[in-house]
Each structure stands twice: as C-alpha cells, then as structure tokens.
Amino acid sequence: MNFEILNNCHGDTPQKRLILLFAGWSMSARPFAGLTMPGYDIAVAWDYRDMSAPWLKTISDYEEIVLVAWSFGVHAAARFLTAHPTLQITARIAVNGTRFTSDDARGIPHDIFQGTLSTLNDRNIIKFHMRMCGGGTAYKAFSSTAPERELGDLRDELQAFDTDPAPKMLWDKAFISRGDLIIPPSNQHTAWQYEAMDIIEIEGPHIPDFGALLRRCLTDKTHVAKRFHKAEVTYDGNAAPQLACVTRLIDIASGHITSNIGKMLEIGCGTGLSTALAIRHFSPAQAELWDLHIPRQIRTIAETATTAISAKSCDAETEIRHIADGSIDLILSASTVQWFNSLPEFLRQVARTLAPGGYAVISTYGNNTMREIHSTVGSECRFPGIECVRKAIPHNLEVIHLSEEINIVNFQSPIEVLRHISLTGVNGIENNGDNTAKACRMLRGYPTAPDGTAPLTYHPIYMILRKP
Incomplete structure (x- = not known):
C-alpha cells in the first residue's frame, strides 16, 4: 500500500491523533490534499495490489487513530485491521463501501464489476470518476485534483481485490449516500444491517464531502x-x-x-x-x-x-x-x-x-x-x-x-x-x-x-x- 501524511496546516508539531483514510479504487492522496480536521493529522492509504504496510511505525506513534474507509477501501481496511489488531484504533467509520467487493446483494453487482475490468481504458476511467462525483459539474472540480495513475496499475489493483468478503467486525458508523451511482445504496444497507452500530444516510454522490463528514462524527x-x-x-x-x-x-x-x-x-x-x-x-x-x-x-x-x-x-x-x-x-x-x-x-x-x-x-x-x-x-x-x-x-x-x-x-x-x-x-x-x-x-x-x-x-x- 502507498501512504502519505497530508499537510493540514498544523505546523511542525504533530497531533496526538490521526485520521487514517483508506481511499477507494483508482485513488491516490492527491484528491484529499486540502482535507483538514481540527485536532488531527490526516493520512491516506491507497493502492491495494500489495497489502503490506511498511509505514506502520510512522502511525504507531499516535495516541489515537481513527480509521475512515471509503468505497473499496472498506474491504482493504477490514483486512488491514485484522492483520494489525494492536494499533491504537478507536473509531471505525465506513463511507459508501462494504466488506464485499463483487457481490450482487452486498457490493458492486458481479456483472458491473467484471464489465468495468474487461473494458478498462482511459475513457472509461473518466466515466467512472464522473459517476463517482455524481455528474459532469462535480467531476470538473474533481478533475483538477484527480489521481495521476497508470491504467495498467488500476487494472492490476482491480484484479487484486479478493472476491471473498473481508473479515467481519463491528464498525461504529456506516455512511451511505442516497445518490451513490457506484455501489447501490440498497446493497450497502443489506451489508451493514448487522455490522455497524449506526447506519446513516446522507445526501450526495459516491464521493462525499469528507470535511463535513469528519466534523459531523469526530470530536476535537x-x-x-x-x-x-x-x-x-x-x-x-x-x-x-x-x-x-x-x-x-x-x-x-x-x-x-x-x-x-x-x-x-x-x-x-x-x-x-x-x-x-x-x-x-x-x-x-x-x-x-x-x-x-x-x-x-x-x-x-x-x-x-x-x-x-x-x-x-x-x-x-x-x-x-x-x-x-x-x-x-x-x-x-x-x-x-x-x-x-x-x-x-x-x-x-x-x-x-x-x-x-x-x-x-x-x-x-x-x-x-x-x-x-x-x-x-x-x-x-x-x-x-x-x-x-x-x-x-x-x-x-x-x-x-x-x-x-x-x-x-x-x-x-x-x-x-x-x-x-x-x-x-x-x-x-x-x-x-x-x-x-x-x-x-x-x-x-x-x-x-x-x-x-x-x-x-x-x-x-x-x-x-x-x-x-
């Protein structure tokens, strides 16, 4: 996995608390460069072709780690938490994702997953990001900070996702956008019925306003x-x-x-x-x-x-x-x-x-x-x-x-x-x-x-x- 601690205008003194954001498929840290939350450093993990985490020592120095996982990052984060149970994790917050990847009832329908993989090209990546943003106007704003990754890497990453579900665990909150055009909201509700303390519907597309979401559910x-x-x-x-x-x-x-x-x-x-x-x-x-x-x-x-x-x-x-x-x-x-x-x-x-x-x-x-x-x-x-x-x-x-x-x-x-x-x-x-x-x-x-x-x-x- 790739990893980057973002510059959140906290100066040279690190915070005691870290928000560790597992981004979705095809992402990097670039779209989250302006994300801040008072009282916290923010780090982004992405690219799940290799689930090793050589940056563990970096985050182990924090007194508290809040894990926020988005889209296919929920699947990756569940695997990560299972592999590293001693981390100082408090909250587990899922956003528009489940522990399932290709699943007709609890993730992305199988035909859509396979269709995305088999027709992957630069044009279709743009279409995917446009649907992720909820339309052309929002995509135009997103495109200025869109990830800059090679098409072959994205194909390999999508193929690397295990078709088996990630380990089951209780999450604090599962946010589900009513306008999600990537993972059907009904499938997300089914997946989270017994696996989240609180299921919260929000307005918006697959990629939410993360700043507002963090302020809504975390304490400074x-x-x-x-x-x-x-x-x-x-x-x-x-x-x-x-x-x-x-x-x-x-x-x-x-x-x-x-x-x-x-x-x-x-x-x-x-x-x-x-x-x-x-x-x-x-x-x-x-x-x-x-x-x-x-x-x-x-x-x-x-x-x-x-x-x-x-x-x-x-x-x-x-x-x-x-x-x-x-x-x-x-x-x-x-x-x-x-x-x-x-x-x-x-x-x-x-x-x-x-x-x-x-x-x-x-x-x-x-x-x-x-x-x-x-x-x-x-x-x-x-x-x-x-x-x-x-x-x-x-x-x-x-x-x-x-x-x-x-x-x-x-x-x-x-x-x-x-x-x-x-x-x-x-x-x-x-x-x-x-x-x-x-x-x-x-x-x-x-x-x-x-x-x-x-x-x-x-x-x-x-x-x-x-x-x-």
Whole structure:
C-alpha cells in the first residue's frame, strides 16, 4: 500500500491523533490534499495490489487513530485491521463501501464489476470518476485534483481485490449516500444491517464531502477540554440538567450494587458532582479520576473524602488501554462518553479492565439531545440512540439495566439557552468556524412556547453493565 501524511496546516508539531483514510479504487492522496480536521493529522492509504504496510511505525506513534474507509477501501481496511489488531484504533467509520467487493446483494453487482475490468481504458476511467462525483459539474472540480495513475496499475489493483468478503467486525458508523451511482445504496444497507452500530444516510454522490463528514462524527478533544476549562467556575451553578442525570444514574446503580467497592475508576469526573455521590453510595477504598481537564473542585473533594483519591488529566479513550486486565471493580462515567469517537471500542476496553463481578455505571446523551438547537441551525446530533448503544455493548458484559429519558428544561428565552450552554461548556463539539452565524440563526428561529419560554431537550441514556 502507498501512504502519505497530508499537510493540514498544523505546523511542525504533530497531533496526538490521526485520521487514517483508506481511499477507494483508482485513488491516490492527491484528491484529499486540502482535507483538514481540527485536532488531527490526516493520512491516506491507497493502492491495494500489495497489502503490506511498511509505514506502520510512522502511525504507531499516535495516541489515537481513527480509521475512515471509503468505497473499496472498506474491504482493504477490514483486512488491514485484522492483520494489525494492536494499533491504537478507536473509531471505525465506513463511507459508501462494504466488506464485499463483487457481490450482487452486498457490493458492486458481479456483472458491473467484471464489465468495468474487461473494458478498462482511459475513457472509461473518466466515466467512472464522473459517476463517482455524481455528474459532469462535480467531476470538473474533481478533475483538477484527480489521481495521476497508470491504467495498467488500476487494472492490476482491480484484479487484486479478493472476491471473498473481508473479515467481519463491528464498525461504529456506516455512511451511505442516497445518490451513490457506484455501489447501490440498497446493497450497502443489506451489508451493514448487522455490522455497524449506526447506519446513516446522507445526501450526495459516491464521493462525499469528507470535511463535513469528519466534523459531523469526530470530536476535537482539545477544543472540548478548553470549553470545560473555561466553564469550570460557572458549571455547578448552571448544570441542573446534568446534576439530575448524575443523581438518576447513581440511584439506578445503587439498586444493583450493594457491597463496598475496592477500586473505582471514574471517567469524566468534571467538577466532582458524580464523584461525591459515588463515594457516598459505594464507599470505594480507592478512586482514580480522569478527565481532559481536572478542575480545582476535585482537590477539595480529595482533601475531605475517606476514600484515597488520585486524579489525572488525560484522554480516557486512549488511557484506558494502559489499565491492566481485570484490575477495576467499578467504572463510573456520567455524561462523558458522548464525546468519545468510539463507544464500542471504549466498552470493549471496559470489559477487559473490569474484574470478574465488576460493574460499569455509565450515562450518555442520546440523539434527541438539544434537538431544538439542531433543528434550528440545520445540524445533525452525533450522539447515538438507545438501540445503537445496545449494539455497542460487547457480549462479555451482562446488561443489568438499560433505559432512556427525555428531560425538557425551560428557559426564559433563547438567549438564556445560549447562556446555559456557554456556562456549562456543553457545546464544545461545535468548532467549525461559523458558531457566531449559527448562534444568530438559533436566536432568530428557536421554537418558543406561547409565553416566550424556550425549551431545551436532554436525552440521557443509562446503562449498568456487569462482568460475569
């Protein structure tokens, strides 16, 4: 495979996180030269005639790797992941592709695949790219950055694709373009029915707007940390919905966990609202607290608690890989994992690190959260629904409890909603350069009640998991 790390205007200092994009057949890194995502380096892999990866050492230095696979790159990426299971992969995101290549029901129909191979010439490559782009106008823009590869190489690459499906695995998201003229959307839906946590239909052709797609489903964690750092002084006084969620989570867990806990790991301790409740109810002998930013309130809790408390500023998605197998009795995480790039991978690590008989007590926010804001500004909520959460739970964890709620908080006006999300830092994922314009659209079009009050929806999902 060929490989290139793109210049994403980050300067000479490499990011801790990498997006590894497996491109489709006939591609190179050239069409993706302008692709950026705040907080991440981006690398492109292409040309699957030879599946060896001499560049593995280069990417092994990253703390987190998000794998994005497009078109036939999905098939190649699945083979790559199977061959290299120790890489620091979090999210697995498929775009307009499946683990099948030539397949009448789950990939490109066999006759079309063979027809493309048997009639391959320069003219037909242009036709293929035109269909890939969805028409002549889009192709004209694409042609200025089109791959520059030899026809014989493309023929060899197409012949090299194994007609057998790639290994089966659970992907976080499978994006399917309604206007895909290369791999029939119906075939993609069939292929992903049981193999993706979330199947998401998008508008557009076979090649999507990758910049918009990445911003839609990945978190700029550095920005999130800055938002919560800024809000640490004002958070407790303005986080009534979050406190209600934490209280409900601990109440549910208290009905199932009755004995004292040895070691507790809390992921996303925030200002300590959940920490204090958990210590009071579960009396852990030790508690290790993680968050992207550790606020000063945690120091006060540590000084007064009978539990031995330590705190670490870190990214839990990557840090949990360093925890020994079976070493934690209770993993607590309240209203945090919605920021993670991969809930399935995080829960796999939870299952590994829990001791036999240990519990995971977790709340997240579901896809109806802040629906008023999303509908007004025309954005999509990236948080999963409860059925997606259910799919993400690994088979080696027993589901003790899984439920959801819809909580609506009423504010005096839309501007008070904006003030709430600013003072709590909860909109940290919005970092795409047009937040001022979005705020203006929100204030103009926010759905208000007859008395002028502005509702804001929170959609908590609660899960209590046990390792047998």
